[in-house]
Amino acid sequence: MISGIFNAFANYLRAFSAIGKYSLWKHMFALGGLSMAVGYALFSIIWKKSEALGEWLTS
Numbered sequence: 001m002i003s004g005i006f007n008a009f010a011n012y013l014r015a016f017s018a019i020g021k022y023s024l025w026k027h028m029f030a031l032g033g034l035s036m037a038v039g040y041a042l043f044s045i046i047w048k049k050s051e052a053l054g055e056w057l058t059s
Helices: 002-021 025-058
Strands: none
Touching: 002 025
């Protein structure tokens, strides 16, 4: 199990070198920004609707 963790970490570091080798940084930042925007939108929608949902669940 421990060797699997070390193997996964080594593969994670190799992925960064492949990203640099093939110049994929712009795609990484674009996907990261998109993920952050979707996450923020979902969080804010859930935050705003949570009171109504709580009242509906307790009624």
